[in-house]
Amino acid sequence: MPKVCIIIVNWNGKDIVSKTLESVMQLTYKDFDVVVVDNASSDGSVEFIKNRFSEVKVIMNKKNLGGTGGFNTGIRHALKKKYPYIWLLDNDVIVDRDSLLSLVEVMEKDSGIGIAGSKILQMENPDIIWEVGVKMDWNKVGRVLINHNMKDTTDDHRVYEVDHVAACSLLVRTSSINKVGLMDENYFWCFDDVDWCLSFKKGGFKVVAVSDSKIWHPNFEEKSKGKISKRNYFSTRNWLYLIQKHTNGFQKMRCIRKTLAREFSAMFIYKLNDNEYAYRIFSMAVKDFFFAKLGGVTGDFDKAAPELKSELKSMGKIIDIKKLNPRKILIYPSTSISDARKVVNAIRNILPDAEIHFLIEENRKFGLTDLGINTFIPYKGPTRLYFLELLKLRRNSYDLGIMPYKTFSDIDIMKRILRYEDDQFYEIERNNMVLQITKMLLSTVVGELLGTILLPFWWTRKFAHSEYLVK
Known part of the structure; x- marks a missing residue:
């Protein structure tokens, strides 16, 4: 069987990456090497991995390059070593013993497949599926997660042809990267895997999700617990960038207008409700997209968005x-x-x-x-x-x-x-219900107006993508 380079990106994940590595070492597919790319962790991750897993190669980035830059560091290493396949994993997943074997078998049977992903099960509810790949729905300006929240079954052995799979478990054919290029580091984190898969499809390769390949991952909703955070910044900014990059003509115009209307509406209601934290998160995301401020964020982000926890503490007194x-x-x-x-x-x-x-x-x-x-x-x-x-x-x-x-x-x-x-x-301080409904209706109207009026300025934005092609 072909040799696989397993790449795991880590940033201050000493307490979680060990479980991922332990599960990897139990794989039935044995012809692999493991590379951990560390994004300048400060929690002793590098020393821990070197001492605990001597067979693992650790590559240290000088600064945090995000998930995208971290994976690219590992991919460049794998390309030089000429591995036939590269398996990208998050540092907080648990892999099934046969997960890699199932992916490789599918890829070996069809040379037209560029990327294969796993069935992702919820860490918190191990028998419940988070997704088996995702389809884009540009008409509704969103995505459809296949088999989302369905109970897992051993009867499903299908291979789904999809638009994208998550990089928490993504097997890529190395030869196809030479045509498509590396991951776009303008994303830094969030929607980078979506972009890469869509680029593979544009390049003529199939993207599939394999039901027989299972991994467990904490779902993103559980991670964020519904709170406004840096993830909201990246998801908002990068979603606009994704639309800009992968849609054209009327479809692009409609998707950007609808997204801007939604974001301006949210910003307006946050402002009316004196939620400066949420307002700053979303306004920074939209502004940074417009001015092409992509990649990782600087210290300006933390100045504009103070810690959420301190703001929550100020929202009300403790009640018995x-x-x-x-x-x-x-x-x-x-x-x-x-x-x-x-x-x-x-x-x-x-x-x-x-x-x-x-x-x-x-x-x-x-x-x-x-x-x-x-x-x-x-x-x-x-x-x-x-x-x-x-x-x-x-x-x-x-x-x-x-x-x-x-x-x-x-x-x-x-x-x-x-x-x-x-x-x-x-x-929680009570608000007048009629006033709140009025605010919501007003924010919807304002969002639609601003999204329409400002559309031409966003629609014409130009970005450079070519720097991530493999030389």
């Missing part, structure tokens, strides 16, 4: 919910199942007889059904919630609403709303 003694509680939607479980368990420990209703998407109930929640209320997105079901929920006379974390543009439909953060319940 036992003294409130609510009989009927509504828990707001949560992107983080682990956070949702924490808040339900906390309520049950303090108020065992309280009636708990949970507003949640239908395909996300799987991680909560064992907690004794009285009622699951289907949640189909904020538009439906705010404008069609708002009064219905209000008529249910809930004594208390609880958010697993603080969200930033909610309409108050409860008598009282708390946020659960760091094992404490915090008071």
